[in-house]
Amino acid sequence: MTTRRTLLKTAAVAAPALALGAARPAQAAGVLVTGVMPAQLASFDTAMKTFVTERSISAAQLAVARNGKILAARGYGSYSRNGGSRAQVQPTSLFRIASLSKNITAAAVMRLVQDGKLSLTARLPQLLGLSTAADARLGEVTVLRLLQHLGGWDRDVSKDPLWLDHTIAATLDIPLPIEHADIVKYRTERPLDFDPGSRYAYSNYGYMLLGRIIEKVSGQSYESYVRTKLLTPAGISRMRLGRSLSNERPITEVDYASKYTNKTVMDTSGTVVPYQWGGFNMPNQDANGGWLASAVDLVKWGFVFNGPGAVLNAASLSAIFAKPETGMQTGSWWYGGGWQVRTSGSGINTWHNGSMPGTFSFMARLSSGISYVAIFNRREEEGSPDFDGIDPILGKAAGAVTTWPTTDLTPRYFA
Numbered sequence: 001m002t003t004r005r006t007l008l009k010t011a012a013v014a015a016p017a018l019a020l021g022a023a024r025p026a027q028a029a030g031v032l033v034t035g036v037m038p039a040q041l042a043s044f045d046t047a048m049k050t051f052v053t054e055r056s057i058s059a060a061q062l063a064v065a066r067n068g069k070i071l072a073a074r075g076y077g078s079y080s081r082n083g084g085s086r087a088q089v090q091p092t093s094l095f096r097i098a099s100l101s102k103n104i105t106a107a108a109v110m111r112l113v114q115d116g117k118l119s120l121t122a123r124l125p126q127l128l129g130l131s132t133a134a135d136a137r138l139g140e141v142t143v144l145r146l147l148q149h150l151g152g153w154d155r156d157v158s159k160d161p162l163w164l165d166h167t168i169a170a171t172l173d174i175p176l177p178i179e180h181a182d183i184v185k186y187r188t189e190r191p192l193d194f195d196p197g198s199r200y201a202y203s204n205y206g207y208m209l210l211g212r213i214i215e216k217v218s219g220q221s222y223e224s225y226v227r228t229k230l231l232t233p234a235g236i237s238r239m240r241l242g243r244s245l246s247n248e249r250p251i252t253e254v255d256y257a258s259k260y261t262n263k264t265v266m267d268t269s270g271t272v273v274p275y276q277w278g279g280f281n282m283p284n285q286d287a288n289g290g291w292l293a294s295a296v297d298l299v300k301w302g303f304v305f306n307g308p309g310a311v312l313n314a315a316s317l318s319a320i321f322a323k324p325e326t327g328m329q330t331g332s333w334w335y336g337g338g339w340q341v342r343t344s345g346s347g348i349n350t351w352h353n354g355s356m357p358g359t360f361s362f363m364a365r366l367s368s369g370i371s372y373v374a375i376f377n378r379r380e381e382e383g384s385p386d387f388d389g390i391d392p393i394l395g396k397a398a399g400a401v402t403t404w405p406t407t408d409l410t411p412r413y414f415a
Helices: 025-029 039-054 098-114 124-128 136-140 143-147 165-172 180-188 204-218 222-231 283-289 295-305 314-321 390-399
Strands: 033-036 059-066 069-080 086-088 261-263 272-274 291-293 340-344 347-356 359-365 370-376
Touching: 039 059, 039 069, 039 370, 039 390, 059 295, 069 295, 098 143, 098 204, 098 222, 098 283, 098 291, 098 295, 098 314, 098 347, 098 359, 124 136, 124 143, 124 204, 143 204, 165 180, 180 204, 204 222, 204 283, 222 283, 283 347, 291 295, 295 359, 295 370, 359 390, 370 390
Parallel strands: none
Antiparallel strands: 033 069, 059 069, 059 370, 069 086, 261 272, 340 347, 347 359, 359 370
16 A cells, blocks of 8 residues: 655644635535535535545545544445446445554554553564564564654665565565565565664555564454454444455445556466556555545544543553654654654644555544544546645634534444
8 A cells, every 4th residue: 555655744723734725616516425414514515525526536435523423424426336336425335545554553553562462662573583684673673663664664765565566476486466474575585774763764564564463463363353352342343454356345345546557466467457456465455554444434443542442541542642762753743653643732633644546545633622534536646636635625624613513423323
């Protein structure tokens, strides 16, 4: 997967850096919608309709919550089901969420720590039985450094191994599709790009490794552990890991749009396929970007981070949002466990985006108690407007609300 090199540097706030783009009312008014959007939150609805219209997005979702209550859940547009028929996007339709998966993985790691089964200071080679022959510095990679993207891998230097399927298969002389173990073998045989703990470099590979640690320590598959220890206690049942091919989609998963193609990574045929359908290996993305979810699922999942509860205790939450050893980044933010973080008054704003071919997602949790998630079935490509702009746009929409509704939609979408 996943998020591009330039991550969001500002949390969604009431006075964003970018203003709403000029809408064409007739087109915006024609967007198909489902779900519930209270009149008090019309600014969010207008913002989303404008955003999807200007970017020719065919399927999207938005969910808004405040103080632990889900206030709005909306589907926008339609999608092609397997078999060709079209369906309107529902608030519960599933989307690939890309790097929004990282806070799920971070929570799973902290649950293992919380239960006394793992230490944040445990070292990667010992946990996974990896050799340090190619680079002794690998021995300095700890669980905490993996969580905070301080592990020593820089995709701008050595490329992201989650997207090197053909290279890895050729180098190791193995057939496609490759698996997690092949990716780990390939990367472990090469030196790190910098000293672990010395600087921040966003790493999908580091989070993929956390998934393997979760499996090794728990004795369960990554997905099974997350379902059992995190999602079920949080009352969430729809979320699941995604698959690579369109015909593998559950009926409630949307389709995805991209103008790019790639040679299939599913076999060695060399067939050129739509990038989003077989141009990358979705199961290999599991812990760093492989989850399917709806926006309403994700705002409910976000409640886990609001305070101690059935999933995480106070110590775990504190560790997730703690500043790393490298301190803050330029712009006064830092990367915790699966979240970008910035102080806001006496609290913190946390946020993250996700991006892979055919997907863009964004989630923000503000110190005011407001949270929101937007997901789209395409991402920014050459010639299309900036998708990162959804951050200040939704921040401005939140700032325009004068009276917040109080009706909680949670029972409507979660049995």
